[in-house]
Amino acid sequence: METVGFYFCASLAVVSAVFMVLKKNPVASVFSLIITFISLAGLYVTLYAHFLAIIQILVYAGAIMVLFLFVVMLLDLREDEIFFKVQKGVKIGGIFLVGILLAEVWFVASSISKNILSKGNFTPDAIAREGGNTMLLGKLLFTKYLLPFELTSVLLLVAIIGAVLMSRRTGR
Numbered sequence: 001m002e003t004v005g006f007y008f009c010a011s012l013a014v015v016s017a018v019f020m021v022l023k024k025n026p027v028a029s030v031f032s033l034i035i036t037f038i039s040l041a042g043l044y045v046t047l048y049a050h051f052l053a054i055i056q057i058l059v060y061a062g063a064i065m066v067l068f069l070f071v072v073m074l075l076d077l078r079e080d081e082i083f084f085k086v087q088k089g090v091k092i093g094g095i096f097l098v099g100i101l102l103a104e105v106w107f108v109a110s111s112i113s114k115n116i117l118s119k120g121n122f123t124p125d126a127i128a129r130e131g132g133n134t135m136l137l138g139k140l141l142f143t144k145y146l147l148p149f150e151l152t153s154v155l156l157l158v159a160i161i162g163a164v165l166m167s168r169r170t171g172r
Contacts, residue, residue, distance in 0.1 A: 002046050009042035026072040030065060037061040048124050051133040067160070074167035 013036050020032035037060040044053035122136070130136040141149050 006043060006046040009039045009046060013039040013043065027069070030068050030072060033068070034061050034065050037065070048127065049133055049137075051137060064156075071163040071167070074163070 016032045016035040016039060020029045020036060023029045023032060037056060041053040041056040041061070044050070044056060127133055127136055130139070
């Protein structure tokens with residue numbers, strides 16, 4: 001049952017991510033990204049990371065996507081529509097990049113499929129011995145993964161500043 005749920009959520013995440021990229025309407029892309037985040041939360045549930053699933057929905061599907069919607073609404077989308085109409089040559093490059101991405105996904109999935117299907121180091125018993133998902137996640141974020149955690153926060157800050165600057169360009 002867990003394997004079926006895992007593959008269902010993974011398939012839904014991939015399909016909604018593809019829709020997010022292919023949609024020309026930015027609001028539809030944002031909603032596809034929300035579906036991607038929710039399906040990722042489903043993946044976390046199948047991997048016994050319930051706390052991470054709740055945080056995924058609250059933070060990413062909730063707060064950050066609301067921020068994205070406000071940014072999309074603040075931008076002048078008419079210029080972007082013209083950009084997409086003019087850049088027809090980009091489609092060929094995009095198809096080429098999608099082919100490379102699919103080949104890469106196939107290579108990674110075929111080479112590590114045994115590792116994905118196994119429980120790994122963090123079995124439910126090992127997580128319970130460490131004090132639960134939340135305790136283990138906190139330990140890993142502030143010890144082993146401190147640098148990526150801080151870099152992600154800086155990246156989000158830069159994205160917010162960039163969105164604010166892009167929204168002010170119409171005032172010139």
